[in-house]
Amino acid sequence: MKKFYPLNRMDLLFLLGAGLFFFSCIATTLQTARTKAPGQVELSAGYLNAQSTNGSEDGGSTQLIGMNARLGVAENLDLGFEHTLDVTKDNDALFNTIWGDVKYQFSNHSNENKKLTFSSGLLKGYVYKEDAQVHITTLPLYFSLPVNNRVMPTFMYRYGLISDGFFPNSDSFDDPRHTFMLGIEYALKEPDAATWIPKFAASIGTMQSFDGEDSGLFLFNFGFKIDSPFGQKE
Numbered sequence: 736m737k738k739f740y741p742l743n744r745m746d747l748l749f750l751l752g753a754g755l756f757f758f759s760c761i762a763t764t765l766q767t768a769r770t771k772a773p774g775q776v777e778l779s780a781g782y783l784n785a786q787s788t789n790g791s792e793d794g795g796s797t798q799l800i801g802m803n804a805r806l807g808v809a810e811n812l813d814l815g816f817e818h819t820l821d822v823t824k825d826n827d828a829l830f831n832t833i834w835g836d837v838k839y840q841f842s843n844h845s846n847e848n849k850k851l852t853f854s855s856g857l858l859k860g861y862v863y864k865e866d867a868q869v870h871i872t873t874l875p876l877y878f879s880l881p882v883n884n885r886v887m888p889t890f891m892y893r894y895g896l897i898s899d900g901f902f903p904n905s906d907s908f909d910d911p912r913h914t915f916m917l918g919i920e921y922a923l924k925e926p927d928a929a930t931w932i933p934k935f936a937a938s939i940g941t942m943q944s945f946d947g948e949d950s951g952l953f954l955f956n957f958g959f960k961i962d963s964p965f966g967q968k969e
Contacts, residue, residue, distance in 0.1 A: 771807030781958035916940030
């Protein structure tokens with residue numbers, strides 16, 4: 736049975752303060768397969784390092800900070816918005832990106848521990864810098880196995896298409912991007928439906944095109960999340 740805790744004035748002030756704090760520091764944008772409860776809010780911010788796997792100096796690395804907010808809109812369905820900032824030295828914010836996504840949880844609707852949870856949806860991104868304007872359309876697959884109330888390992892796969900227009904064209908499918916990530920989310924306190932829950936998360940993985948020319952990227956990210964008490968299960 737669910738018990739809802741409407742947001743009062745203090746909750747709104749805390750939400751604003753948490754947003755200003757987390758949006759200005761390093762945290763994570765790692766998602767698990769579990770969706771937010773209806774009305775529940777999650778704020779997160781994360782640091783991502785993408786390093787070329789060819790080992791050469793000219794391959795370099797790209798450093799990003801992502802700021803994310805999610806909202807549960809219905810049972811097993813949530814929406815997310817993210818702004819990724821390119822903080823790579825001398826990169827002139829080339830890969831600044833706006834993201835929006837929808838995610839549906841297909842299994843383990845009761846959110847039981849030690850039971851596989853699977854979700855999927857659609858992720859759209861837009862790199863808006865004039866010198867690198869592209870649209871990104873991604874199909875994500877999330878597989879999580881909650882060990883207990885505080886620990887949740889997650890495997891994520893993303894099939895990504897890059898295009899000049901909002902909708903992918905036939906050329907987009909000639910060189911898709913494949914992202915594989917393995918991560919873990921850890922609640923910093925025992926979950927309580929009446930309180931805010933801070934979490935730490937980290938993940939590692941790769942992004943490949945498999946076209947025979949691109950050596951791919953090694954990815955590492957980490958950071959923090961905070962979930963509101965609104966809509967959590969008792």
